[in-house]
Amino acid sequence: MxxxxxxxxxxxxxxxxxxxxxxxxxxxxxxxxxxxxxxxxxxxxxxxxxxxxxxxxxxxxxxxxxxxxxxxxxxxxxxxxxxxxxxxxxxxxxxxxxxxxxxxxxxxxxxxxxxxxxxxxxxxxxxxxxxxxxxxxxxxxxxxxxxxxxxxxxxxxxxxxxxxxxxxxxxxxxxxxxxxxxxxxxxxxxxxxxxxxxxxxxxxxxxxxxxxxFVTSERDISGVIDDVFHQAEQRIIVACFASHIHRVQQVLDAAHAHGRKVAFVGRSMLRNMNIARDLGYLSVPGDLLVDVRELDDLDPADAVLISTGSQGEPMSALTRMANRDHQIRIEEGDTVVLASSLIPGNENSVNRVINGLTRWGAKVVHKGNALVHVxxxxxxxxxxxxxxxxxxxxxxxxxxxxxxxxxxxxxxxxxxxxxxxxxxxxxxxxxxxxxxxxxxxxxxxAGYVYVDGASVGDVTESALKDRRILGEEGFVSVVVAVSSTSGKIIGEPEIHTRGSGIDADAYDEVIPKIQEALEQAAADGITDPAQLRQLVRRRTGRWVNETYRRRPMIVPVIVEI
Amino acid sequence: MxxxxxxxxxxxxxxxxxxxxxxxxxxxxxxxxxxxxxxxxxxxxxxxxxxxxxxxxxxxxxxxxxxxxxxxxxxxxxxxxxxxxxxxxxxxxxxxxxxxxxxxxxxxxxxxxxxxxxxxxxxxxxxxxxxxxxxxxxxxxxxxxxxxxxxxxxxxxxxxxxxxxxxxxxxxxxxxxxxxxxxxxxxxxxxxxxxxxxxxxxxxxxxxxxxxxFVTSERDISGVIDDVFHQAEQRIIVACFASHIHRVQQVLDAAHAHGRKVAFVGRSMLRNMNIARDLGYLSVPGDLLVDVRELDDLDPADAVLISTGSQGEPMSALTRMANRDHQIRIEEGDTVVLASSLIPGNENSVNRVINGLTRWGAKVVHKGNALVHVxxxxxxxxxxxxxxxxxxxxxxxxxxxxxxxxxxxxxxxxxxxxxxxxxxxxxxxxxxxxxxxxxxxxxxxAGYVYVDGASVGDVTESALKDRRILGEEGFVSVVVAVSSTSGKIIGEPEIHTRGSGIDADAYDEVIPKIQEALEQAAADGITDPAQLRQLVRRRTGRWVNETYRRRPMIVPVIVEI
Known part of the structure; x- marks a missing residue:
């Protein structure tokens, strides 16, 4: 940085x-x-x-x-x-x-x-x-x-x-x-x-x-949550951060007051609430909690889910509910409360979740329309x-x-x-x-160190730059076989492309151009693979740009046989 | 859809x-x-x-x-x-x-x-x-x-x-x-x-x-813009939509009242304001407008720029100013007004622009801290x-x-x-x-039809899916030369990767595994290129996943010689 x-x-x-x-x-x-x-x-x-x-x-x-x-x-x-x-x-x-x-x-x-x-x-x-x-x-x-x-x-x-x-x-x-x-x-x-x-x-x-x-007191959210519980006729689903123990406490208290049962959804939510309960940071009245599988046996008017996914994370339970891709099917009359901040950058994901839930008929309460977050x-x-x-x-x-x-x-x-x-x-x-x-x-x-999968630091700025190009434009790979003894091209260049939007039918147009360039290079005595790669990259890139006005990554591969 | x-x-x-x-x-x-x-x-x-x-x-x-x-x-x-x-x-x-x-x-x-x-x-x-x-x-x-x-x-x-x-x-x-x-x-x-x-x-x-x-009147922005002009000691840069003629009019009026000159920046801004002026939708007092090149000759306290780029578009003048990558250098004491809405999805880009401008010492006025947009x-x-x-x-x-x-x-x-x-x-x-x-x-x-570069509809959902994978994980391409007569593998498989975060040193680990799989296939009499490709894809993918817990796109290429 x-x-x-x-x-x-x-x-x-x-x-x-x-x-x-x-x-x-x-x-x-x-x-x-x-x-x-x-x-x-x-x-x-x-x-x-x-x-x-x-x-x-x-x-x-x-x-x-x-x-x-x-x-x-x-x-x-x-x-x-x-x-x-x-x-x-x-x-x-x-x-x-x-x-x-x-x-x-x-x-x-x-x-x-x-x-x-x-x-x-x-x-x-x-x-x-x-x-x-x-x-x-x-x-x-x-x-x-x-x-x-x-x-x-x-x-x-x-x-x-x-x-x-x-x-x-x-x-x-x-x-x-x-x-x-x-x-x-x-x-x-x-x-x-x-x-x-x-x-x-x-x-x-x-x-x-x-x-x-000055901040609004966390306590002021209670009244709003209570109102939500008063008005809700079907299931209530509350999404919030898995570490926000006080927020969860308020939902538990409201559920208890309204005679509903609560199930936690999401690995981190379950883990943290167990820890918080064990250490006395979360107070859970008697038989308030049920397993999420028991919810099906409850009248929706008696059920509350507390879930992660308030940021529209693609794999979260809430996002999958919004996409009707979860065992819990959102139905007309359900109420979903996003009781959390909206972390900058997640606006689109959260908006998609709100639209998805709304589409199936849920009422969505969020910080844009009620005081459900401070x-x-x-x-x-x-x-x-x-x-x-x-x-x-x-x-x-x-x-x-x-x-x-x-x-x-x-x-x-x-x-x-x-x-x-x-x-x-x-x-x-x-x-x-x-x-x-x-x-x-x-x-x-003090630069960024990236964790991607199992490794730390393998993915560098340069790999990310490649990803950004690939993600925007895809790639076109051109494979040319060259005889290691004579330096001559063997067969035709082969083209493979993904994400470029270029149809295989179009390859016929560019292959002769590449061949021509390679023949010219051979006539000029150019046999260095690095030079040949450069040549193939330029010729192919020019064709793509002129024909499509796009700039996919061009990946020339010279196979020496 | x-x-x-x-x-x-x-x-x-x-x-x-x-x-x-x-x-x-x-x-x-x-x-x-x-x-x-x-x-x-x-x-x-x-x-x-x-x-x-x-x-x-x-x-x-x-x-x-x-x-x-x-x-x-x-x-x-x-x-x-x-x-x-x-x-x-x-x-x-x-x-x-x-x-x-x-x-x-x-x-x-x-x-x-x-x-x-x-x-x-x-x-x-x-x-x-x-x-x-x-x-x-x-x-x-x-x-x-x-x-x-x-x-x-x-x-x-x-x-x-x-x-x-x-x-x-x-x-x-x-x-x-x-x-x-x-x-x-x-x-x-x-x-x-x-x-x-x-x-x-x-x-x-x-x-x-x-x-x-109900909406707040566009007119109510005037007072806020006037305040900004009163307080600004250096240059004022206003970013807004190139079609918002009334917003631009208010900035022109304020500039005129405060004895500043105005330059338009951005192709669409210049084009639209010319049209609006010609047709009488924009009223421009006498010698108010100057060319952006004339700004350098003005005292910063006399200068106003009206620019596009209010959504943090990467190539816009405003974004380049925020990155100190524009002829107009943001200096301590400049005032930048983002007089526009924030279109959902642009939050991050706009935030980066605000941070960039702030870093160089500009005061940034936006709808989050002043009524500069309705x-x-x-x-x-x-x-x-x-x-x-x-x-x-x-x-x-x-x-x-x-x-x-x-x-x-x-x-x-x-x-x-x-x-x-x-x-x-x-x-x-x-x-x-x-x-x-x-x-x-x-x-x-009524699905989406995508324009990308020169073509309409070439880029399909499937190409976009590939782009998303490539953009997240990059690709690993494995090129295998096979004799078209004997079906035998010629030389060693060649590996090329971009955006995967896999180092070239690691190829030595996987090449023998791919070779072994191909030899096994040869022993089993498998010569169909489609089957060989599948085999190479699986073997390589398994290795990448086990070693790195990542899932780049695997692109097997069988070259028949």
């Missing part, structure tokens, strides 16, 4: 009394959050998440931070702190542990439970250190204090990092619902206390920095409370795209942080904190 | 006293609007637009209605009425005229001017019949009356169609701004008058049927006015996806149209109006 300071070289060796901050992900993007803190030769990592690919990364399953910067220094890692259990904060941990399995993983009870379950699927048994809010604990020179924050998953933490070179406060992802369902408020008083001590650098969540005002991230009003309470000497907006980080920087300046103490960086930019001032001192590689 | 009545066969022959309605596009999608009306063997067409492809149609330039239903009956077409000049209403006309160049094109002055300019680029000189609002004119048995409607392009028309079998009212695209900039109101009184006469079937725009309430389509409140004024015997919601048509149908029922007189159809569904009742009587083909 390029960065806004192309003049920056590698950072200087870390000086004494300096704390170094290297974001490997999450700055300039929403996802793959990961920050490296470095002091006196030792490293502390905060978060290690994945980014989900967009259409620019076709076929990619996940995008990881590039571990290259720390690869040779994994033994210096004191700990990896996980602020909460979302994929964009924990999803890359299995890949990091492949490189050093015994990195101590530090997090809250729920965060570690979700992470251990995930690692179990990768057959990894990690070293974990459970911490609770209010706890203070040292890892080498890094003296950590954990503070509770409110977010769209329970048990999220902010972390203060005290070092001899200064104190950092990293908010993690947070918002400040003043009436959270679990009563667990973001510890603004704790932020203030540490601020009074002196915070040299605040790293704070920028996701909603462009949004004015964000998990602090908007501008709340970010200013944090800035004003912490009074940081320096601010580094994290967790956001450029638009969000710029907006957050603006808020920091508005609250009185001097312009030169507001550092706008992106992934790979190295920020040193020395004598109370944060400065950009260099840049390191 | 499938439809919700798979039991429907082809429609019966058209009976006497029956008016047939066949939507070929625009029902079940936003775009490629086209409706065929049929009476006594003659056809009237209303609109002939394109649909823009989504990511499901990679590499496709445009999607056309399938003309197959009318292909053999083009001589029976009395006229093609164009309700207004947007691409989703006129964009497919050049392709229809290739099949019969002298179809009379009927429309308002601006609509025809835009269409003639477009057809000129296709070197087509059409037969045009200009009509004005209030005019009544017969084409065979179709007696047409044109009524003014307010939309996001000037000079839009609704059309009433009187036939011996009944009267239709087709609204075209419309909204009901009560203070339109050009003073040209949607003729609700005319709708009422025709309603009093008796409207047997209302075809009305469903695009915004889900949106409650929709061109009537929301629910206005649709109910039309339903109540027209009092149609039957209603066919048009121009919308399923969610929009269902919502519109609901509004029709709320205003008192009996449930069995609200017809929800989609493209290809045939609706007959007979003795005052509209009924679905059959279905005809």
């Amino acid at each position: 390029s960065h806004p300071h192309p003049e920056l070289g590698p950072p200087p060796p870390l000086g004494a009394g300096t704390l170094r901050v290297v974001p490997l992900g999450g700055l300039g993007e929403i996802g793959r959050n990961m920050t490296v803190f470095e002091y006196d030769g030792k490293l502390l990592l905060v978060d290690c998440g994945v980014l989900f690919p967009e259409e620019e990364q076709p076929g990619v399953d996940l995008i990881l931070p590039d571990f290259d910067y720390i690869r040779d220094r994994l033994d210096d890692v004191e700990a990896l702190v996980l602020t909460h259990g979302h994929e964009d904060h924990i999803g890359a941990v299995p890949f990091l542990l492949r490189e050093r399995p015994d990195i101590p993983l530090v997090g809250s009870r729920l965060t570690l439970a979700l992470l251990v379950a995930k690692l179990g699927e990768h057959r990894i048994k990690p070293e974990t250190i459970q911490v609770a809010e209010g706890e203070r604990r040292s890892f080498g020179a890094f003296d950590l204090e954990f503070l509770p924050v409110n977010h769209s998953i329970p048990d999220a933490l902010a972390v203060a990092v005290r070092t001899p070179a200064g104190t950092l406060l990293h908010t993690g992802d947070f918002k400040m619902d003043q009436l959270p369902l679990d009563g667990r408020l973001t510890d603004l008083a704790g932020f203030a206390r540490i601020g009074d001590e002196g915070v040299d650098l605040l790293l704070s969540d920028s996701t909603n920095a462009e949004v004015p005002g 964000s998990g991230h602090a908007p501008a009003g709340e970010l200013m409370y944090v800035l004003n309470m912490v009074k940081p000497r320096n601010v580094l907006p994290v967790h956001g795209e450029w638009r969000h980080m710029r907006a957050h920087a603006h808020l920091a300046r508005l609250t009185g942080v001097p312009n030169d103490r507001v550092v706008i960086a992106e992934d790979g930019i190295v920020v040193d904190l020395h004598e109370g001032a944060a400065r950009i001192v260099g840049a390191v590689d | 499938s439809h919700p009545h798979p039991e429907l066969g082809p429609p019966p022959p058209l009976g006497a006293g029956t008016l047939r309605v066949v939507p070929l596009g625009g029902l079940g999608e936003i775009g490629r609007n086209m409706t065929v009306f049929e009476y006594d063997g003659k056809l009237l067409l209303v609109d002939c637009g394109v649909l823009f492809p989504e990511e499901e149609q990679p590499g496709v330039d445009l999607i056309l209605p399938d003309f197959d239903y009318i292909r053999d009956r083009l001589d029976d077409v009395e006229a093609l009425v164009l309700t207004h000049g947007h691409e989703d209403h006129i964009g497919a006309v050049p392709f229809l005229l290739r099949e019969r160049p002298d179809i009379p094109l009927v429309g308002s002055r601006l609509t025809l001017a835009l269409l003639v300019a477009k057809l000129g680029e296709h070197r087509i000189k059409p037969e045009t019949i200009q009509v004005a609002e209030g005019e009544r004119r017969s084409f065979g048995a179709f007696d047409l009356e044109f009524l003014p409607v307010n939309h996001s392009i000037p000079d839009a028309l609704a059309v009433a169609v009187r036939t011996p079998a009944g009267t239709l009212l087709h609204t075209g695209d419309f909204k009901m701004d009560q203070l339109p900039l050009d003073g040209r109101l949607t003729d609700l009184a005319g709708f009422a008058r025709i309603g009093d006469e008796g409207v047997d079937l209302l075809l009305s725009d469903s695009t915004n049927a889900e949106v409650p309430g 929709s061109g389509h009537a929301p629910a409140g206005e649709l109910m006015y039309v339903l109540n004024m027209v009092k149609p015997r039957n209603v066919l919601p048009v121009h919308g996806e399923w969610r929009h048509m269902r919502a519109h149908a609901h509004l029709a029922r709320l205003t008192g149209v009996p449930n069995d007189r609200v017809v929800i159809a989609e493209d290809g569904i045939v609706v007959d109006l007979h003795e005052g009742a509209a009924r679905i009587v059959g279905a005809v083909d």
Whole structure:
């Protein structure tokens, strides 16, 4: 990934009394959050998440931070702190542990439970250190204090990092619902206390920095869900994120109040809700839950499904229901609630799901027509409370795209942080904190690492570029057999094409042209296969472009016999 | 395209006293609007637009209605009425005229001017019949009356169609701004008058049927644009649709008031604004306009650009500015206004443009943070006015996806149209109006016809499926030379791959496996190339899947020498 300071070289060796901050992900993007803190030769990592690919990364399953910067220094890692259990904060941990399995993983009870379950699927048994809010604990020179924050998953933490070179406060992802369902408020008083001590650098969540005002309480969704249950005459299907335990709790409560039974659908939903229930984060009244197979025996007016698929994922139960390709058949009068955000990039998929469900007669309730979702991230009003309470000497907006980080920087300046103490960086930019001032001192590689199928990093930018061309235009392959002794062409060139929209009938038109070009080359004494390939590529490409005004990938193959 | 009545066969022959309605596009999608009306063997067409492809149609330039239903009956077409000049209403006309160049094109002055300019680029000189609002004119048995409607392009028309079998009212695209900039109101009184006469079937725009309430006046944007001009200290760049003449007018007025000069950027913007100016739809004060090359000589505080690219189109000037890949370099302090809607599917592209512009220091004003856009389509409140004024015997919601048509149908029922007189159809569904009742009587083909490069229809669903696979996974091609006399394999299989993420080093692993399989086949006496291809495909595919857990397209090529 390029960065806004192309003049920056590698950072200087870390000086004494300096704390170094290297974001490997999450700055300039929403996802793959990961920050490296470095002091006196030792490293502390905060978060290690994945980014989900967009259409620019076709076929990619996940995008990881590039571990290259720390690869040779994994033994210096004191700990990896996980602020909460979302994929964009924990999803890359299995890949990091492949490189050093015994990195101590530090997090809250729920965060570690979700992470251990995930690692179990990768057959990894990690070293974990459970911490609770209010706890203070040292890892080498890094003296950590954990503070509770409110977010769209329970048990999220902010972390203060005290070092001899200064104190950092990293908010993690947070918002400040003043009436959270679990009563667990973001510890603004704790932020203030540490601020009074002196915070040299605040790293704070920028996701909603462009949004004015304050969050609506998660609690306000209850009334809307209750209304949906009142009005629904048939089945109710609620789709939401499998980690949103509080959202699920509200649906369970409504189902219980209305005398309906609930089935969970989707592997991650089942896994997470089991964990949440076991640990006491989800309260399930007596015989509320049924297996999805038991639903058929219920009157639709008594049934609720809670499912994943709120982003229109192609293989999800909800998408298959919308396509009538699932055991659960959407019928006239069913109600479907998409109780989640719409992650940018998923608009089309979600729209297709809404149209599909609507077509079969379902009523679809979504954030566009009812308050069935509130964000998990602090908007501008709340970010200013944090800035004003912490009074940081320096601010580094994290967790956001450029638009969000710029907006957050603006808020920091508005609250009185001097312009030169507001550092706008992106992934790979190295920020040193020395004598109370944060400065950009260099840049390191922090590009995308792609997971596709079983392998990590095999699929490169160049393969993705090929995929984009192939996906837009298809390919035309031209196979020419050449005698390795005489250099003469054997038989006719053979053409194969897929995705180009060129009909086999048209091959007759171009084969003579290719042959003619090859004969000319032979007459000119050209026998080098690379040159012949180039020739075939050009001649074929010209024909395709002139005839069809299209530019498929041309793949010349010279077989030497 | 499938439809919700798979039991429907082809429609019966058209009976006497029956008016047939066949939507070929625009029902079940936003775009490629086209409706065929049929009476006594003659056809009237209303609109002939394109649909823009989504990511499901990679590499496709445009999607056309399938003309197959009318292909053999083009001589029976009395006229093609164009309700207004947007691409989703006129964009497919050049392709229809290739099949019969002298179809009379009927429309308002601006609509025809835009269409003639477009057809000129296709070197087509059409037969045009200009009509004005209030005019009544017969084409065979179709007696047409044109009524003014307010939309996001000037000079839009609704059309009433009187036939011996009944009267239709087709609204075209419309909204009901009560203070339109050009003073040209949607003729609700005319709708009422025709309603009093008796409207047997209302075809009305469903695009915004889900949106409650009423439109905000285009006029209300003026104040916001004025604020932007007040606050801007450097250059102002406004991106909007090239057809939105009123929006451009407001920017020109603001520029004039603030003493700035304006340059148009983008071919379609320049073309349309020239037409609009020549015909008097755009008023340009004296020396306001400059050429884009003259901008460099101006103080940035005196410069305004009006550009296309508001949807983040990859090749547009705005996207290239965001990528610093354009002669106009975005600088700290520039202001960019995206004064347009965000067409579903373009969210990611537009977000990338906003992030790019923000990164270089521009302030970006868009509909998410300021009232710089209002929709061109009537929301629910206005649709109910039309339903109540027209009092149609039957209603066919048009121009919308399923969610929009269902919502519109609901509004029709709320205003008192009996449930069995609200017809929800989609493209290809045939609706007959007979003795005052509209009924679905059959279905005809109305699939997507793809334009890709120079050709229409060459790129099929099967080619698109191949593109999707290639785009996600790339391909692995295996070339095997076989002696046509002995059937023996000559040399080693050769492997070529693109986009699969498989490294050339790995070929050594699979080549022996393929050879072994081929030797086994030879021992079994298998020489049929089709069988050998199948064998190579399976063996290679298995290896790729086991080794990489990926599924690229495997392309086996058997060259017989």
